[in-house]
Amino acid sequence: MKKRLSLSLLLALSAPVFAQEAAHIADDVYVFTHGGPGNQYRINGRVNSGEAVTVLNRQNQYIEIQTESGRTSWVPAEFVATGESKLSQLPALETALTESRERIVVQDQEIADLNSQLSSISGSNVDYVNQVEGLEQEIRRLESEIANMDQSNLIRWLTHGGLVALGGVLLGLLVPYLPKRRKRRDDWF
Template identity: 35%
Template structure:
């Protein structure tokens, strides 16, 4: 009876050592996460029959210290520095939704800030565009007025040139007519006789 008790005691003590010897060692990495929507127990050894050290919440990043593929357990270190064994099926190598949530929230906040800045910039550009359009309209109106003034001045100059040419033509006709009349009058004026200085 004592021998049987001694053998059972040896098996209980030697089982964790044997399990650790058959485990696959790997470097500690922090790129694994506890699967979402659950929490798992952390054991002191690679099996459910080992003492429970505590629980690990879903989504927490953990560092993988060692993996026992035969037992399906992995030794991890949680963010609090605790080390223990958890079932490998509950470990994932993609970032958990719990970790993604603050990152996505920050990205969303950054995107909203960028959108607000872009909207503010767009509003400022639209305001500047409206001012430029208004200035363009005013300049176009001023240009139309200037063109109308130039056209009116050109018309006035043309009218003055026509009047001046008509005046000069009239003056020329008057002078020419006066010359003709004067010539006719001169022809009818009798010539004075010369005095004959040779008197006998």
């Protein structure tokens, strides 16, 4: 008993919420409306695709709708889609498309600016690489000169030292053969 009561209460509470559901006629059809929930009822109008409607009731495979003009009628359930129609979304989508195109133009300009900056930086980079290579060659040349100068200084010092040593040896060999001075004799005593 409690289950039946709670189930009927649940259905009663859900019916008013369901009765006011926002929907639209499917975007790809043109629908004739009927005076009741079936084809046997008289056609009393038509609803264009994408038109916004409010779902009032469901019976069998038909839905009772209310159009924006306030007219109520029945249409097959397969032609009613819930939510916002593509037709009503179109202005927002067109605005978004326009904004996207404007952003693309701005981004294309930014890309062109960045590419020009990149090419100028690349040109500067090539210049810097050439300068670095030139400076490295100059450093190698100067290091080679320093090494050659060290070697020539070493050879010069060795030559001078050898000449001094040779002169000393020759002088040492010649000194004994030099005439000796005779000692003076003092005959005073």
